Amino acid sequence: MLMEDDYCIPCILKMSAEIIRGVTKDEEQAHEFMGEIIEMKNLGRDKAKVTPSEIVRDIWVRMQEFCAVEDPLKDRRTEQNRKALNIYPFVKELLHESTDPILEALKFAIAGNSIDAMLDAKSGIDRKMISFLSGINPKAVEEFKKRLEKAGKIVYFTDNCGEIVFDRLLIETMRAEYDCRITVITRTVPVLNDATLEDALSVGLGEVASVMENGIKEPLPGTILSKVSPEVLAAVNEADLVISKGGANYETLTEEDGITGKTTYLFQAKCYPYCKAHNVPLGALIVYNN
Incomplete structure (x- = not known):
């Protein structure tokens, strides 16, 4: 895009x-x-x-x-992860009680995309985030579930800090419902409030999936496959399903022809171009199976 x-x-x-x-x-x-x-x-x-x-x-x-500051939002990333972890038990209990845990976990994982320096450099999270849990396309969710049923190997590209706590919940739910191996990809170089390997491990993603850096040696808030490490490229090529979180990954990965047909984009409609492209209102939760 x-x-x-x-x-x-x-x-x-x-x-x-x-x-x-x-x-x-x-x-x-x-x-x-x-x-x-x-x-x-x-x-x-x-x-x-x-x-x-x-x-x-x-x-x-x-x-x-x-x-002369290498990582201007480092403290902000740590704070966003801390706040999200504070409500992790509360959300996990909601998912445990749900009759459709994949759907509910999807909603939280996408709503977590609202924790974004592009929207507000001081953005954080609390239980008010639950107000975002609306406007998701049920047909797109069902198609995503069908993809999960067939996916033995999944590559999961993360986006923001705080949000990665809800990625963990979605990954836990996917592993409980389906027989799959999941590799989580983070940024190598800090940019905005995007999650690094250190951030991912700090919220427990290493306990539920393999985690690796994307290998991109520049502060790119997206993913260009010609720039990733050979290990990440191999994982993407071998994957049955690629899950892409957030707007920046959507903007860059939709330019990649090689993953068309096996990629699901999960992000929030935070701006007019997203709304126009997917015919949804501002704030909608988007599941785009491409």
Whole structure:
């Protein structure tokens, strides 16, 4: 999914301003940084063939250089994981009582996608997240279940911190319902509030699946298969099912022809381009079997 100037650029600029103001309290410095960002070539109207994730990568690198801070949102990621773990037992009990645990686990895993620095650099999570649990396509869910029935090997691309706690719940539920082996993929290089290997292990994902870094040596908030490690590429090629979490993975992996037909995208409709592409209202929970 390539960038739509009228919608993606304002969102990216808003995210950049919020993060830089969280890093520095110097308003003049923040204005200087935003001036540099606005002048970036890819934010111009040259219609370059580029995804929003690649734009965010370039902005993140500039932010690291400008502030001399390697990981501006490290503390925020830790806090998001902590808050999500606090309600993990509560959600697990809800799933235990459910007559359709896969459906309920899907809802929580996708609703967890609302924990996103692109929406709010200070975003967190509490029980209010349950209000997001609506607007999911039952036919898409049934197709996903059919894919799970046939999938011996699954590759699961994670997205944000906090959200990965609910990924763990979905993975636990899938393993309880189906005979499958799951490999979880995280970022190698920190970017935004995306989960790293350290984050994934800290919330217990290593207890329910194999976990590995994507091997991408740049702060890309998405997945480009030509950049991943040979181990990750082999896992993707051997997988019966690829599960992709979040908007950035959706934007980048839908550009990959090799995984069409075996990929399910789980994300929230957080912006107009997503709503338009899938004919859903803002905030809807999307299960897209591609």
